[in-house]
Amino acid sequence: MNEPKASTAWRREWQARAVGMVVPLLAILIWQAVASAGLVNPQVLPAPVDVGHKWVEYLLPLQAYEEHGGRIWWSSAWWAWAFSGELVVDTLTSLYRVVVGFAIGGGLALPLGLAMGAIPAVYAWMNPLVQLLRPIPPIAYIPLAILWFGLGNPPAVFLIALGAFFPVLMNTIAGVRQVDGIYLRAARSLGAGRGTVFYRVILPAAVPYILSGVRIGIGTAFIVVIVSEMIAVNNGLGFRILEAREYFWSDKIIAGMITIGMLGLAIDIGMNRLNNYLLRWHRGLEH
Structure with missing residues (x-):
């Protein structure tokens, strides 16, 4: 009896994840061995065990936990305690800035990219300005962002929107402009008007490019939010990594870096799953 396709796909996915964990686990073991042997200064490179302990302290409000004698989980307000940890608050704050900034940047880039890709006159007018601004990194706008918006969330959101804008824009333009001409000619020969060609042919063909731009844009937005938080908020x-650097808390610095890596990995996995779901009709993707 054949094994169900869903079960086979699930098993392959977990096998791939298990293989992918080999190198990180090996790196952690080597790191722990080097630290335990005293080959490096623990202030410069603390052991993974120390980093893990600091990460737990960063995640949970241990002072409140100790004050309640370890019985906080039996309290009716345990959920409020669990989500009051410094790491949880910082993570949610960073995610909020990423979501708002990406929504603004991507929301502006998508219609402009569609217009530039589909209308030659718009492309001719806007492309020189886009190509002039695109190579400028968002970090270069930090002084202007602070000057224009002051401190707090507005300059950070502005920088994130700027970082997400160009990946979405350029991929959208490429997706629209690289639609195979045979599809356009076939649609027109069947009597399709300009609007029908755009909505029924050009836009669906450009969706894979647009989603790739969204995935890159979210990754860029997450990079920019970390930089902006070191300056404007x-x-x-x-901000927490910069604060730890000031006090030379290297274990907290690494704990924050690991958190960023885990969060970025989770976002990328989520975007990849969303892309596969939205593009399940696309040739070459497994169902």
């Missing part, structure tokens, strides 16, 4: 993962 007083909370978030980037």
Whole structure:
């Protein structure tokens, strides 16, 4: 009896994840061995065990836990305690900035990219300005962002929107402009008007490019939020890493970096699953 396709796919997925964990686990073991042997200064590179302990302290409000004698989980307000940890608050704050900034940047880039890709006159007018601004990194706008918006969330959101804008824009333009001409000619020969060609042919063909741009844009937005939080705000993962650097808390710095990596990995996995779901009709993707 053949094994169900869903079960086979699930098993392959977990086998791939297990293989992918080999190298990180090996790196952690080597790191622990080097630290335990005293080959490096623990202030410069603390052991993974120490980093893990600091990560737990960063995640949970241990002072409140100790004050309640370890019985906080039996309290009716345990959920409020669990989500009051510094790491949880910083992570949610950073995610909020990413979501708002990406929504603004991507929301502006998508219609402009569609217009530039589909209308030659719009492309001719806007492309020189886009190509002039695109190579400028968002970090270069930090002084202007602070000057224009002051401190707090507005300059961080502006920088994130700027970082997400160009990946979505350029991929959208490429997706629209690289639609195979045979599809356009076939639609027109069947009597399709300009609007029908755009909505029924150009837009569906450009969706894979647009989703790739969204995935890259979210990754860029997450990078920019960490940088902006080191300068313009007083909370978030980037701010906390900078604060730890000031006090030379290398274990907390690494704990914050690991958190950023885990969060970025989770976002990328989520975007990849969303892309596969939305593009399940696309040739070459397994069902």
